[in-house]
Amino acid sequence: MPKLIIDDIPVEVAPGTSVLEAARSVGITIPHFCYHPALAIAAACRLCAVKLLDGPVKGIQMSCALPAQDGMVVSTTDPEALKMRALVIEWLMLNHPHDCPVCDEGGECLLQDFTIAGGHSRRRYQGKKRTFQNQYLGEGIHHEMNRCIECYRCVRFYQDYAGGTDFGVMGSAGRVYFGRFQEGALESPFSGNLVDICPTGVFTDKTGRFRARYWDYQFAPSICQHCSVGCNTSPQNFQRETIKIVGRRNDQVNGWFICDRARFDKGYLNDPQRPREPRLDGATCGYDVAVDAAAKSIAEFVRNNGADKLALVGSTRLSLEGMIVLAQVAEAAGGAKVCYFDDAGLQQGSLAAAKLLHEENAAYVKDIEQAQWIALHALDLMEEGPMLALAVRKAFLAGAQIFLVAGDTLPACKALPFKYTSVETLDQVPFEGGGKGVIICGAGSKDPELLAEMASSGAKLVMLQPGPNGFAAALLTQQHAAGPLAELVAARQVQAVVCFEADVPQTLLSDLEVLANADWRRGAVEAKAPIFLPTTTWAESDGTAINYEGRAQRFERSRVAGLPLKGLDPKYYGSATEAVTLHPPRVHRKDVPGGAERDAWQVMAQLIERLGGEPVEPLTGKWRALKSLDPEGEGVRILEMGLGE
Structure with missing residues (x-):
């Protein structure tokens, strides 16, 4: 366990921990843009500079790419480190548009936070700003390339983490561009995470654009209800309307991210035609x-x-x-x-899965990510548990063999973000060393004998339930x-x-x-x-x-329950006898309309x-x-x- 000192605070961390994370563990925030715990290290933004005063490494170093080592003495407040970070911020702001008043990222923008924290308040550069043309990326994401600070988070997530192929980085030097060769809707079912992962306002949620600021929202910890994976989310609400849904970190379930269905399929929550009256x-x-x-x-x-x-x-x-x-x-x-x-087949499969699973054979997400082989049996993974596809991809990138057992539909197979080997039956999957393997299947409408055969293989099991609370x-x-x-x-x-x-x-x-x-x-x-x-x-x-x-x-x-304030029927605005389209309502009500x-x-x-x-x-x-x-x-x-x- 490496022991080091950061700003006069003794720190002991696990081997391989970066200096940036070591500092975070004792409450010290080192500014950064490109670093993200879920992504590989890029050290592209150069903002996380610290000064090593003593130990095996000395001088100015990038804390995100520097593993903690015994004897290190780190200063995050040394004048040289502060000066470098200030210069990096000034350099990033040379071409950045000063559009914070109309940027949807305002209030939750790392560039805002670190620009102010770094003391940059006066523009010295008088040259012409570099400008880009934005692209249409679909109905969910708005693209504003002029705000880019070239941290590479977006492409590292989209290509490396999620396996997308239709979005990337082009150009060189000061003309680096993050987008598609031709504009069009992003194809990855995880593309919405670009909104969360971008530290500035290059990618924002188009479905909630210009509706509210971060400090206006009401939100609370919630659980996605689209499938049985149970990804952690945080709905952001304004005036009785769910404006955005963002991912919430849970390393045991969904990590940092959510799928696009969880993020964008929210219209039913706000539907004014929802039955709201007894x-x-x-x-x-x-x-x-x-x-x-x-x-x-x-x-x-x-x-x-x-x-x-x-x-x-x-x-x-x-x-x-x-x-x-x-x-x-x-x-x-x-x-x-x-x-x-209501369906006998769904109940039979769901009940069998609940009986067969126990603490020793029920797979954690970590079990999927660290598996040596994975068998996907007759399920549409991108429909029944899309976030597990990212866990399978992580295992695939680490060398795991992926087997697709006959029964899957071709469109679903084409969408999988990893390569696989098609087999006809489970007998063709190498069950040897079962504890190192994982079988993923949908429990609904499955023959209990087939599920029992899977459970007897010695492999870890993922049996996706029919519905968000099928296990219960x-x-x-x-x-x-x-x-x-x-x-x-x-x-x-x-x-x-x-x-x-x-x-x-x-x-x-x-x-x-x-x-x-x-x-x-x-x-x-x-x-x-x-x-x-x-x-x-x-x-x-x-x-x-x-x-x-x-x-x-x-x-x-x-x-709170009730009709969204936006688009509220005029009858709620005026008196009981005269409906007038005024906003806000001129009559105080004790009850929430449609609540x-x-x-x-x-x-x-x-x-x-x-x-x-x-x-x-x-x-x-x-x-x-x-x-x-x-x-x-x-x-x-x-x-x-x-x-x-």
């Missing part, structure tokens, strides 16, 4: 009125037909809390059935002996359903009576239900999700009370340990805690 027989009503009507409808059905003919239906979109309380609603209804899956749905299915809705309907065991964020297909609905529906989506269930109760999306609620590896993670409410939504599990708790039951806090009993989960932490694997049993 309805009873097609007419808007108060929330309590709708809950009372739902409870009455359930009680009448149970009285006339028996509780065993009623099913409470959830889905993998529900939070863990919602899934737990759903079973309480069924009990309060006299012992109604519970369904977490499998655990609750097992705990309550729940059956798939399709089987119950086929056997005529169920005549009516109450749905909570459930996407029941039309083919099943034709044979069912829908008593009530609680959701934030429009769909066939919402259209058929006489009673509708609006619920909050993940951006407007608190909850817990369990990803494919059994990692429980908390997400927090990042904005009737409630968390799904809270709606369930109200139903339990109306049915004469006593709702129990969801995270109690075996789940109590998750109540204190840190939403900004790495989460906990429930397999380690014995909660998956």
Whole structure:
């Protein structure tokens, strides 16, 4: 363990740690642009200069590229180091446009921060600024090449880390250009990370351009709900609208980055046509009125037909809390059935995966990155778990063999950012030394015998679940002996359903009576239900999700429920009798327009009370340990805690 001194502070770090990271470990920030912990060292910006006063190396050095060594005495405040950093900043500002007032990066720009910190406040250069022509890079990213400081972060991420081939660096000397040979939409499904990784405003989120500054946003730690990987995100909200979604670091799940679907697929959160008001027989009503009507409808059905003919239906979109309380609603209804899956195949595969995984065979992301071979079995990786493709690529670059087992679709194979060998069956994959290998498959609709064969191979397992909270749905299915809705309907065991964020297909609905529906989506269930109760999306609620590896993670409410202020119907601006298009509203309101939504599990708790039951806090009993989960932490694997049993 190298021991060194930085600004008179003794520091001991792991071998291979850079001086920059060693300084950061004791709270000393050394300015830098090109350095990023996830990328290879470039030492291109020359801003991280420090002076080595004693030890094996002396003089001015770049701290990002200098490994810490025993006996080093480092000064980050030496006049020579300060002078060099000031000159680097001045040089970078020669051609930089002074467009901070209109730059979307303003407020979160490293160039702003370090220019001010370096004391550069007066322009001495009087020559003509170098200028570039921007490119169209798609609907998600805006390009402003004149702001570039040539740190090479973008190309190092896009080509080296993510495996993209349609974006790079061209030119030389003062004409270096970062872009495409011809303008057009970036092809990489991870291109949105250019927005986060650029230290200036060369790449900004076009979908939220000119909407707000960083200090205007409301945000909180959250979890992506597009697949079962459970990437950590931070939605940035302004005036009840999600403007941007950015990645949040979690080294155990997604590292520093997220996929473009997680970043840009957010329109449904802001959709003004989202169902936001409770309805009873097609007419808007108060929330309590709708809950009372739902409870009455359930009680009448149970009285006339028996509780065993009623099913409470959830889905993998529900939070863990919602899934737990759903079973309480069924009990309060006299012992109604519970369904977490509508499709029998999805439930079968999901349940089998949850039973087969344990602490020894469930793969961490690090296991994928360090594997010697990886088998991808019959899944569309870029659809079911795109961020894992970057982990597989890292293993591939380190020399791992990648096998693609027959069953994958050709378009998905073409998009994979690594080379692979196609094989017909798992028997052609070298299982020898199984602990050094990883099998990645989708658990949904898989034969349990096939999943068991994979588990017996000795390899580490990644079994991607159907839906963002499929693992939790499998655990609750097992705990309550729940059956798939399709089987119950086929056997005529169920005549009516109450749905909570459930996407029941039309083919099943034709044979069912829908008593009530609680959701934030429009769909066939919402259209058929006489009673509708609006619920909050993940951006407007608190909850817990369990990803494919059994990692429980908390997400927090990042904005209040309600219609976005932008584009608000004129009726909300004026008096009750006269609608005028004024902004801001001239009439103070106690209620948020369209803000009737409630968390799904809270709606369930109200139903339990109306049915004469006593709702129990969801995270109690075996789940109590998750109540204190840190939403900004790495989460906990429930397999380690014995909660998956």
